[in-house]
Structure formats: C-alpha cells, structure tokens
Amino acid sequence: MMDKPQDNQAIPDQLMQIAQEQEGGAERVLGQIEVVQHSFEEIQNLAKECQEILRDLVPPSVGLETLTAKLEEIGFHADNGSYNIQGAFDLYQYQDVVRQKLERVGRSLIEVSHYVLARLQPTDDHLPKMAPSGRDILHREPQMADVTKAEADSVVAEFFAKALQEKAAKKAEG
Numbered sequence: 615m616m617d618k619p620q621d622n623q624a625i626p627d628q629l630m631q632i633a634q635e636q637e638g639g640a641e642r643v644l645g646q647i648e649v650v651q652h653s654f655e656e657i658q659n660l661a662k663e664c665q666e667i668l669r670d671l672v673p674p675s676v677g678l679e680t681l682t683a684k685l686e687e688i689g690f691h692a693d694n695g696s697y698n699i700q701g702a703f704d705l706y707q708y709q710d711v712v713r714q715k716l717e718r719v720g721r722s723l724i725e726v727s728h729y730v731l732a733r734l735q736p737t738d739d740h741l742p743k744m745a746p747s748g749r750d751i752l753h754r755e756p757q758m759a760d761v762t763k764a765e766a767d768s769v770v771a772e773f774f775a776k777a778l779q780e781k782a783a784k785k786a787e788g
C-alpha cells in the first residue's frame with residue numbers, strides 16, 4: 615500500500631514521491647506478470663506434449679478424442695491467458711508514461727517555485743543594491759505581505775515568457 619505523502623511536504627515533492635512509489639510498485643507487478651506469462655507458456659507446451667503422447671500410446675477411440683479435446687481447451691485457455699498478459703504489459707507501459715508525466719510536472723513545478731522564490735526573495739548579494747524606502751517601512755502594517763498578487767503574477771508570467779523564448783530558440787536551432 616502506498617504511503618500517504620506528508621501534509622507539510624510541498625506539492626511538487628509529493629508528486630515526485632508518488633511517481634517514485636508508483637515506479638517501484640509497477641516493477642513488482644511486471645515481475646509477477648512475467649512469472650504468470652511463463653506459466654501459461656509452460657501449460658501450452660505440456661498440453662501439446664500430452665496430446666502427442668496420447669496419440670502415440672492409445673489407439674483411436676471416443677475417450678481419446680474427448681481427452682485430446684480437453685487438452686486442446688487447456689491450450690486454448692493458456693493462449694487466452696497469454697493474450698491477456700500482453701494486455702497487462704500494454705497497461706504497464708501506459709502507466710509508465712503517466713508516471714513519467716507526473717515526474718515532468720513535478721520537476722516543472724519545482725523549477726517554477728525556485729524561480730518565483732528567487733525573484734520574490736532576493737539573495738543577500740542583491741540586498742545592498744536595493745535601497746529601502748523609509749516611507750514604505752513607516753507605513754507598513756505588521757501583517758502586510760511583502761508582495762501583492764499582481765507582483766507574484768507578473769513574476770510567474772515573466773518566467774513563462776522566458777521559458778517560451780528558450781523553447782522557441784531550441785526549436786530554431788533544431
């Protein structure tokens with residue numbers, strides 16, 4: 615069973631954790647599916663061998679035909695099981711694509727959050743260049759936020775504009 619992400623954990627980190635847990639679970643499922651597929655192949659081979667042995671040892675009769683038909687049904691069901699195992703492999707591949715998408719979204723969210731935090735909370739080397747406004751300090755209320763929603767939105771828009779420019783530049787190179 616998958617562990618519940620911690621409540622205080624950042625959403626991008628939660629996405630990455632879920633993707634990693636999903637990958638580990640998918641690998642275990644894949645291993646079990648391979649074992650089942652091998653079993654179906656063995657059942658098919660054993661049913662064919664039994665049919666050949668019976669035809670060589672037992673003279674033709676109604677009982678032999680009935681037993682041979684039952685062995686063919688066993689082979690048919692093993693074929694059907696193998697076919698369904700292939701469907702499970704297809705579902706596994708789809709799940710793996712979804713996991714990779716989750717990882718990409720998580721990485722993108724982490725990049726955006728790092729960019730936004732860097733723009734909204736400058737490092738110490740930027741502080742001497744920024745002169746504080748005495749009026750702002752005197753009129754600031756203790757609970758007032760350092761940035762407004764409009765300022766945060768403009769930083770996010772700037773990030774995406776820069777990302778789109780970089781993407782266009784990469785396409786032009788390619």
